[in-house]
Amino acid sequence: MTKEQILEALGKVEDPVQKKDIVSLNRVLRADIIGNKIILDIEISSPTMHGKKKLEQEINDALHARFGTDFQLALHLVVQASSSRADNHQVLPGVKNIIAVGSGKGGVGKSTVASNLAIALMKTGAKVGLIDADIYGPSVPTMFDAQFVRPNVIQKADGKTYIEPVDNYGVKLLSIGFFSDQNQAVVWRGPMAAKALSQMFVDADWGELDYLVIDLPPGTGDIPLTMVQTVPVSGAVIVSTPQEVALADVRKAVSMFTNPNIHVPVLGLVENMAWFTPAELPENKYFIFGRDGVRKLAEEANVPLLAQIPLVQSVCESGDKGTPAALQETNPVTPIFKSLADKVIEQLEILSVKQA
Ligand SMILES: Nc1ncnc2c1ncn2[C@@H]1O[C@H](COP(=O)(O)OP(=O)(O)O)[C@@H](O)[C@H]1O
Numbered sequence: 001m002t003k004e005q006i007l008e009a010l011g012k013v014e015d016p017v018q019k020k021d022i023v024s025l026n027r028v029l030r031a032d033i034i035g036n037k038i039i040l041d042i043e044i045s046s047p048t049m050h051g052k053k054k055l056e057q058e059i060n061d062a063l064h065a066r067f068g069t070d071f072q073l074a075l076h077l078v079v080q081a082s083s084s085r086a087d088n089h090q091v092l093p094g095v096k097n098i099i100a101v102g103s104g105k106g107g108v109g110k111s112t113v114a115s116n117l118a119i120a121l122m123k124t125g126a127k128v129g130l131i132d133a134d135i136y137g138p139s140v141p142t143m144f145d146a147q148f149v150r151p152n153v154i155q156k157a158d159g160k161t162y163i164e165p166v167d168n169y170g171v172k173l174l175s176i177g178f179f180s181d182q183n184q185a186v187v188w189r190g191p192m193a194a195k196a197l198s199q200m201f202v203d204a205d206w207g208e209l210d211y212l213v214i215d216l217p218p219g220t221g222d223i224p225l226t227m228v229q230t231v232p233v234s235g236a237v238i239v240s241t242p243q244e245v246a247l248a249d250v251r252k253a254v255s256m257f258t259n260p261n262i263h264v265p266v267l268g269l270v271e272n273m274a275w276f277t278p279a280e281l282p283e284n285k286y287f288i289f290g291r292d293g294v295r296k297l298a299e300e301a302n303v304p305l306l307a308q309i310p311l312v313q314s315v316c317e318s319g320d321k322g323t324p325a326a327l328q329e330t331n332p333v334t335p336i337f338k339s340l341a342d343k344v345i346e347q348l349e350i351l352s353v354k355q356a
């Protein structure tokens with residue numbers, strides 16, 4: 001058994017997304033032999049459970065076909081970093097993909113989408129973090145039942161102190177709301193806001209994450225603008241309701257992200273409150289805010305429509321109760337958030353293929 005033989009065998013294994021073999025795609029980060037043990041680190045573009053299993057199986061099959069059964073395999077699959085991340089490792093070095101969730105205006109469901117997207121990504125088997133950077137109305141503490149949490153500060157081997165994100169439901173969290181008294185209206189202004197925001201990115205111990213979701217402040221003002229300029233965002237998801245007044249602001253948001261000086265790829269749009277469905281009439285759809293407004297805008301702007309999420313009472317209730325809807329297997333929106341997560345992963349993959 002030699003390294004060359006192993007690479008030759010792996011040359012028959014295809015990357016499920018790029019449809020080329022994993023050796024010529026440089027996906028084999030490590031291939032070593034110790035005794036009868038083969039040690040492999042393989043980079044994967046998709047961390048979905050299904051994709052992982054399939055690739056593991058193919059690698060196993062290829063090695064068995066070449067070497068029979070007289071070896072042990074230690075296989076480690078590593079999620080690929082988005083290429084905007086690979087170029088800029090200073091901020092959040094262990095984070096592979098940063099997804100900013102923005103909106104043209106407040107109240108459209110940005111935090112609801114950010115929170116449930118984080119949960120759905122976590123359920124694919126990925127390591128996920130969520131930063132609530134909405135200085136105007138941090139709501140992640142409520143949505144994750146963490147209103148009274150104060151994150152710990154720890155000292156690490158380098159002598160520096162770090163804020164420890166809070167772990168709830170398997171997602172690591174920090175919120176601008178953790179840095180203020182819940183009952184006191186805090187008006188975060190210029191430098192103070194900038195400092196508190198940067199602490200959550202720079203002075204926090206995020207460790208290794210596959211995805212970090214950021215709940216951005218709404219709109220296209222100075223603060224969201226500065227944030228997307230200072231944080232190396234892999235891509236943005238923009239949330240809107242279908243009515244015309246909201247759509248005007250989405251156009252502005254799309255042009256903020258795609259402005260050549262900002263250059264954050266738009267992964268796609270999410271139409272929230274796309275229709276109302278009463279729990280007792282699950283087949284009925286009432287288009288109370290207009291129909292397909294965001295779908296049409298996505299076509300016009302030539303960006304994907306990632307999801308249409310209905311207005312259902314349980315989404316609001318579960319947010320208020322602190323258990324995001326996507327955690328509940330039987331909630332009608334759970335499959336919609338799952339599909340949103342899959343599409344976001346897919347768009348990040350498409351971007352990394354384009355940028356490679
Ligand atoms: N699809 C939905 N169905 C029911 N209620 C929703 C839905 N999306 C958001 N809400 C509710 O609407 C309110 C505003 O949503 P939120 O996510 O806080 O908006 P934003 O972060 O854009 O200000 C919250 O009370 C939330 O629970």
Ligand SMILES: [Mg+2]
Pocket residue numbers: 110111112134137138139
């Ligand atoms: Mg919000």
